[in-house]
Amino acid sequence: MTGDDMYRYLIKRILLIVPTLFGAATLVFFLMRLIPGDICVIRLGSGGTSFTEQALSECHAALGLDRPLWLQFIHFIWGFCRLDLGTSMWSGRPVAYEIATRFPVSLEIAVFATVIAVIIAIPLGTISALKQNSWTDLAVRTFAIAGIATPSFWIGIVSLLAVLNLTQYFFGQPWMPPINYVSVWQHPLRSMSIVILPAVTVGYRYSAVVMRMTRSAMLEVLREDYIRTARAKGLVNRIIVNRHGLKNAMLPVVTVIGIEFAFLIGGLVVTETVFNLNGIGRLLVQAIGNQDYTLTQGIVMLIVTIFVLTNLVVDVLYAWLDPRIRFA
Amino acid sequence: MPLLDVVDLHAEFRTGLGRVPAVNGVSFTVDRGETVAIVGESGSGKSASALSLLRLIPDPPGRITGGRILFDGRDLLQLSEAEMRQVRGGDIGMVFQEPMTSLNPVLTIGRQITETLEQHRGADRTGAERRAIELLSLVGIADPGRRLKQYPHQLSGGMRQRIMIAIAIACDPKLIIADEPTTALDVTIQAQILELMKDLTRRLGAALIIITHNLGVVARYANRVNVMYAGRIVESGPAAAVYRRPRHPYTMALLRSVPRIDRPRQSRLDPILGQPPDLTRVDDGCAFRPRCRFAIAACARRRPTLMAGREAGHLAACLRQDEIALGAEMAL
Ligand SMILES: Nc1ncnc2c1ncn2[C@@H]1O[C@H](COP(=O)(O)OP(=O)(O)OP(=O)(O)O)[C@@H](O)[C@H]1O
Ligand SMILES: [Mg+2]
Numbered sequence A: 001m002t003g004d005d006m007y008r009y010l011i012k013r014i015l016l017i018v019p020t021l022f023g024a025a026t027l028v029f030f031l032m033r034l035i036p037g038d039i040c041v042i043r044l045g046s047g048g049t050s051f052t053e054q055a056l057s058e059c060h061a062a063l064g065l066d067r068p069l070w071l072q073f074i075h076f077i078w079g080f081c082r083l084d085l086g087t088s089m090w091s092g093r094p095v096a097y098e099i100a101t102r103f104p105v106s107l108e109i110a111v112f113a114t115v116i117a118v119i120i121a122i123p124l125g126t127i128s129a130l131k132q133n134s135w136t137d138l139a140v141r142t143f144a145i146a147g148i149a150t151p152s153f154w155i156g157i158v159s160l161l162a163v164l165n166l167t168q169y170f171f172g173q174p175w176m177p178p179i180n181y182v183s184v185w186q187h188p189l190r191s192m193s194i195v196i197l198p199a200v201t202v203g204y205r206y207s208a209v210v211m212r213m214t215r216s217a218m219l220e221v222l223r224e225d226y227i228r229t230a231r232a233k234g235l236v237n238r239i240i241v242n243r244h245g246l247k248n249a250m251l252p253v254v255t256v257i258g259i260e261f262a263f264l265i266g267g268l269v270v271t272e273t274v275f276n277l278n279g280i281g282r283l284l285v286q287a288i289g290n291q292d293y294t295l296t297q298g299i300v301m302l303i304v305t306i307f308v309l310t311n312l313v314v315d316v317l318y319a320w321l322d323p324r325i326r327f328a
Numbered sequence B: 001m002p003l004l005d006v007v008d009l010h011a012e013f014r015t016g017l018g019r020v021p022a023v024n025g026v027s028f029t030v031d032r033g034e035t036v037a038i039v040g041e042s043g044s045g046k047s048a049s050a051l052s053l054l055r056l057i058p059d060p061p062g063r064i065t066g067g068r069i070l071f072d073g074r075d076l077l078q079l080s081e082a083e084m085r086q087v088r089g090g091d092i093g094m095v096f097q098e099p100m101t102s103l104n105p106v107l108t109i110g111r112q113i114t115e116t117l118e119q120h121r122g123a124d125r126t127g128a129e130r131r132a133i134e135l136l137s138l139v140g141i142a143d144p145g146r147r148l149k150q151y152p153h154q155l156s157g158g159m160r161q162r163i164m165i166a167i168a169i170a171c172d173p174k175l176i177i178a179d180e181p182t183t184a185l186d187v188t189i190q191a192q193i194l195e196l197m198k199d200l201t202r203r204l205g206a207a208l209i210i211i212t213h214n215l216g217v218v219a220r221y222a223n224r225v226n227v228m229y230a231g232r233i234v235e236s237g238p239a240a241a242v243y244r245r246p247r248h249p250y251t252m253a254l255l256r257s258v259p260r261i262d263r264p265r266q267s268r269l270d271p272i273l274g275q276p277p278d279l280t281r282v283d284d285g286c287a288f289r290p291r292c293r294f295a296i297a298a299c300a301r302r303r304p305t306l307m308a309g310r311e312a313g314h315l316a317a318c319l320r321q322d323e324i325a326l327g328a329e330m331a332l
Helices: A004-034 A039-047 A053-063 A069-081 A095-130 A134-149 A154-170 A188-222 A226-234 A235-268 A270-275 A280-289 A294-321 B048-055 B083-088 B109-121 B124-138 B142-149 B158-167 B187-204 B215-223 B239-246 B249-256 B299-300 B321-331
Strands: B006-013 B016-028 B035-039 B062-071 B092-095 B175-178 B208-213 B226-230 B231-238
Touching: A004 A069, A004 A294, A039 A053, A053 B124, A069 A294, A069 B083, A095 A134, A095 A188, A095 A235, A095 A270, A095 A294, A134 A188, A154 A188, A154 A270, A154 A280, A188 A235, A226 A235, A226 B092, A235 A294, A235 B109, A270 B092, A280 A294, B016 B035, B016 B048, B016 B062, B016 B158, B016 B231, B035 B048, B035 B215, B048 B175, B048 B208, B062 B299, B092 B158, B109 B124, B109 B142, B109 B158, B124 B142, B124 B158, B158 B175, B158 B187, B175 B239, B187 B208, B187 B215, B208 B215, B215 B239, B226 B321, B231 B239, B231 B249, B231 B299, B249 B321
Parallel strands: B035 B208, B035 B226, B092 B175, B175 B208
Antiparallel strands: B006 B016, B006 B062, B226 B231
C-alpha cells in the first residue's frame, strides 16, 4: 500500500467522526431532558425534607437550568468543542475529574477481557473450523454456547465464590480481590488481581462470540477457490491456514472484536456491581438516576468517542487486511 | 510408458441425497508433451476427475474410492500427504476455471507466485522474485516488476488467468491440468490464453490435460480427446478422428450442438435433448440411452465398455457404434 492511499483513506474516516459526535451529543442532550424528573427536586427533597419554590428556582438558576433549552444546548456543544465537560450537577466537581477517577478500572477490564477473548477465541475458532464436526469442534462449540447463554453476573458470583473457597481450602485463609482500584502503572500485580476475575467473567462471553465468528468465517474461507489453489500449489497446511485462510477470515472477526470492546466500556454495570468496583458503568447509572445532566452527557460522549475511535481502528485494520478496501 | 496412466479411477460424493459416483471407472493415458482434452456436459465428472488426479477432491463430501493414478511410474494414490505435496505445484501444475476467485484477494501477485517457488525450490525471497518476474514475462504480462506488487482485483480476468498459468508452470511441471481455463473469459481473450498455453507447453515440453465444453478448442489444440458422460469415458481417440468421425451418439449430439468451422454453415444447431442423468440412481444399462435416438432393448441390459472400432486407438462405448458411424458417413 502506498502511504498516499492510506493517508487519504484515514482523512476520509476522520472527517466522518465529526457529524457522528454531533449527532450523539444532540441525542443525549434531548433524551436526558425527556426523562421525567428534576435534579433539584431530588437534591432538595432527599431525606424527605420539604423545600420552598424559592429554593427550587435558586437551585435551577445555580445549575443553569432556568436558561432556554437552545442556550443550554449551545453551551454544552461549545464546551464539548473546547473539551470542557463542565461540572457535575450533583457533586459540583468537574465532570472530567469524576470520569478520571472511575474510568481506568473499566478500561482495564475491557482491555484485559479483549486480550483474553482474542487469545482464546482465534485459535479455538480456527481449530474448530479445521476439524468441523469432530469431537474437538463439538467441545469448542459447547464451550461457546455456554459462554453466550450464561449471564455474566452468575459467572462472576460463582468465580468469586470459587476463589474464596479454594483459597480457604488451600491456604486456610479466604482471599478476596482488593476493592480499591489502583492503576496498572503503579502496582501492576495488585491492579491485575483486582481486574482479572471481572475480565475473565466478561472475557468468557466475549471469547464465545469471537470464537463463533472465527469458526464460521474460517469455514466459509476454507471453501473458497483460492484455498483450493493454495492446496494445488503444494503448500503445507500451516501456510494455507495462516497465510491464506486466517488473513481473509479475520475481516468479520475484527469487526466483532471492535463492537464488543466498545460495548464493554459502558456496558460493565452488572459486572462492576457484582465485583463491587467503582467503574464508569455504575457511575453512568448513578448519573442518570440523579438526573445529573452534565455528568451523563460527559460519560455518554466519552463512550461514544471510544466507540467512534474503535470503529476507526477497525476500519484501518480492515484496510490493512484487505487491499480491495484500501484502493477503493 | 505414458507419463500419466489413470486406471479405473472411482470417486464419489456423499450427499444428503445419496452417493454420487462422479467418477465411475475412468481410464486414460497422457504421453509426455501431449495435449489431451476431456469434454462433456456440465456435471459429467470432468472437474471431479481432474481434482482426483491431485487428490484435491473436497473431503468431505468427496472421496476417491478406487483405481490407480500412475504418474511417472508412481501411484499417486499410494503417496504420503508430504510426497503428494511435492507433486502438487511441483510435477503437476493446475489452472482453474475461475480466475476471479482462484487467486487470494489479500495477497500480492508476487507473493502468490513466489510462495510456490519457496515451497518447491527452497528459493530465497530475492531469487524467487527474480524468477517471478521471468515467469510474468513468459506468460505475456507487460511491466512485470510493477504487476508483482499489485493485488488480483487490480487485474483483468485474462491477466489473472495468465497469473494462474505462471503459477502452474513456475516449477517446470511435467503435466499441467487446466480445468476450463477460458470459460469465464471473453471470446477474444479465450483464444489468446489457449495460444499461450499451447505455446508454453511446447516450449516447456510439458503435457497438458485440458478440460473444456468447447469442441472447437479440442479440434484445434488437442492430440487426443476423451468424451465423458455420467462419470464415464464414452469415447476416446485422436482429436481429429473423434471430431470428424464420432462413433458414440453422445459425441455426435455434442458436435451437433455447437457451431463448426469445418462444415458448411448448418441451418440450425441441435441442443442435446433431455436432462443429464441423476447419478444417484444409475442402472446397469447405458446411461445415455434415455436421450439416445439409436437406443434398442439391448442397451438397457448391459452397459457397453469402450471398444475399438475400425481405426486403431479410437474407442467408443456403444453397442451400435459401427452401424451408427457408417450411417453418419453415408449421410454426409
Ligand atoms: N462438492 C460436491 N458435493 C456434492 N456433489 C458434487 C460436488 N462436486 C461435484 N459434485 C457432483 O459430482 C458430479 C460431477 O461434477 P463435476 O464438477 O466433476 O462436473 P463437471 O463435468 O466438471 O461439470 P462442469 O462442466 O459444470 O464443470 C456432479 O453430479 C456434481 O453434482
Ligand atoms: Mg467442472
